[in-house]
Amino acid sequence: MQFSTHLSSTVQTQQTSYSVWQAAVQAGYPAAIWRLPNRTDRELIIDASGHVSTVAMDLEELPMGFAVSPFLNPEAENTFFLKADFYWRFDENGTILATENKMSDGHPAFDALFGKDRAVPKIETVPDVRIVEPGDNQQLWFEKSVSRAIRQIERGTFRKVVLARTKAIRFEEQPDIPTLFNRLCSAYPNAFVSAVYLPDLNQVWIGATPERLVSVDADGIFRTVALAGTQPAFDTEGRTKRTMDAPWTQKEIEEQALVGRYIIGCFKKIRVREYLEEGPKTVIAGNLMHLRSDYSVDTQALNFPQLGTVMLRLLHPTSAVCGMPRETAQEFILENEPQARELYSGFLGPVNIFRSGGPETHLFVNLRCMKLEGQEGTLYAGAGLTADSVPAKEWRETELKCDTLLSLLTK
Numbered sequence: 001m002q003f004s005t006h007l008s009s010t011v012q013t014q015q016t017s018y019s020v021w022q023a024a025v026q027a028g029y030p031a032a033i034w035r036l037p038n039r040t041d042r043e044l045i046i047d048a049s050g051h052v053s054t055v056a057m058d059l060e061e062l063p064m065g066f067a068v069s070p071f072l073n074p075e076a077e078n079t080f081f082l083k084a085d086f087y088w089r090f091d092e093n094g095t096i097l098a099t100e101n102k103m104s105d106g107h108p109a110f111d112a113l114f115g116k117d118r119a120v121p122k123i124e125t126v127p128d129v130r131i132v133e134p135g136d137n138q139q140l141w142f143e144k145s146v147s148r149a150i151r152q153i154e155r156g157t158f159r160k161v162v163l164a165r166t167k168a169i170r171f172e173e174q175p176d177i178p179t180l181f182n183r184l185c186s187a188y189p190n191a192f193v194s195a196v197y198l199p200d201l202n203q204v205w206i207g208a209t210p211e212r213l214v215s216v217d218a219d220g221i222f223r224t225v226a227l228a229g230t231q232p233a234f235d236t237e238g239r240t241k242r243t244m245d246a247p248w249t250q251k252e253i254e255e256q257a258l259v260g261r262y263i264i265g266c267f268k269k270i271r272v273r274e275y276l277e278e279g280p281k282t283v284i285a286g287n288l289m290h291l292r293s294d295y296s297v298d299t300q301a302l303n304f305p306q307l308g309t310v311m312l313r314l315l316h317p318t319s320a321v322c323g324m325p326r327e328t329a330q331e332f333i334l335e336n337e338p339q340a341r342e343l344y345s346g347f348l349g350p351v352n353i354f355r356s357g358g359p360e361t362h363l364f365v366n367l368r369c370m371k372l373e374g375q376e377g378t379l380y381a382g383a384g385l386t387a388d389s390v391p392a393k394e395w396r397e398t399e400l401k402c403d404t405l406l407s408l409l410t411k
């Protein structure tokens, strides 16, 4: 996976992550920018075909790129994929650290993206937002649906289901995505922060998710997590709580254990016993705390290079965003949620990005995110329901989850 040419130096010196992103969006080329958890460098790719293709998630076959999957995507067979025809790595100030380019200088994308007349004005603002739907009716609907879910759980239809809602917002003018992206990076250093422009859908999805779905690093280490249980990261006086003091109830402990059991069930299906399990421990995710268990497998020691692909197909959607058992929980979601989830609670992230040592893949669950269509934004949030759920508390939890992004929009 080596690249033939580098961007010419004249093009390189003029560029920042800001100008590259703006040029791609202006010229209608699919683009993705992201920052991995606990890293400072940011990466950006552009697909020079001008369109997002749909692929089956076979990590052994896919070229370097960025995958985006809807919630409804059995076996990850129909996943949007942006090829990394142009790739950049930037430091936190937007200065280029590395570039790789698969296109020749004569390719039409070159001129469209980097031609002289493509100088982009720097705006760097996030205009005021207005919340379109205050949500009184929505709260009523949500709480009734929680009660309905509890009745189904008591009847034994499923043990857990994740119910999601949206919050519609309107920006006074089109917001500046690189500025928002940078704000998310600064505010949430341990999140996976990303923004993806999909010209075919005319959408940008931006978010800061705490949930890793599947990673395979350059050394062949596979990782996934069981993340569930939510409480505010701050006490009533607004002070940050200490993770070691976080009080978890039986409901949350059980809810997270179900996700863990689901992951172990996937390992069992493929007869993998050599996994390491750590946790659960309390982790901070912006304004919230969750319970998380970490699972890892050395795919090289196991001589199982396809483990990432196989597990991805089995895991998505996990019971952290769907429920247990998966089929009946998904039926409930489709019958009861008034809005389609689209890419919310799907997965997204870089695929086969070349690092020293080998290609790396890092896919995350698309949570704490917003869909942006022009000036219209849609925030998405869900809550895991069990027999012990309290409807008003679950609504409050979705409000807090929306705040992860909203609090940075209204700064």
Ligand SMILES: C=C(O[C@@H]1C=C(C(=O)O)C=C[C@H]1O)C(=O)O
Binding pocket: 162, 211, 227, 228, 229, 230, 290, 320, 321, 367, 368, 380, 381, 382, 383, 384, 385, 401
């Ligand atoms: C569904 C969401 O988050 C998931 C659900 C959680 C819960 O129910 O406690 C916690 C973390 C995530 O796995 C969301 O952020 O929308």
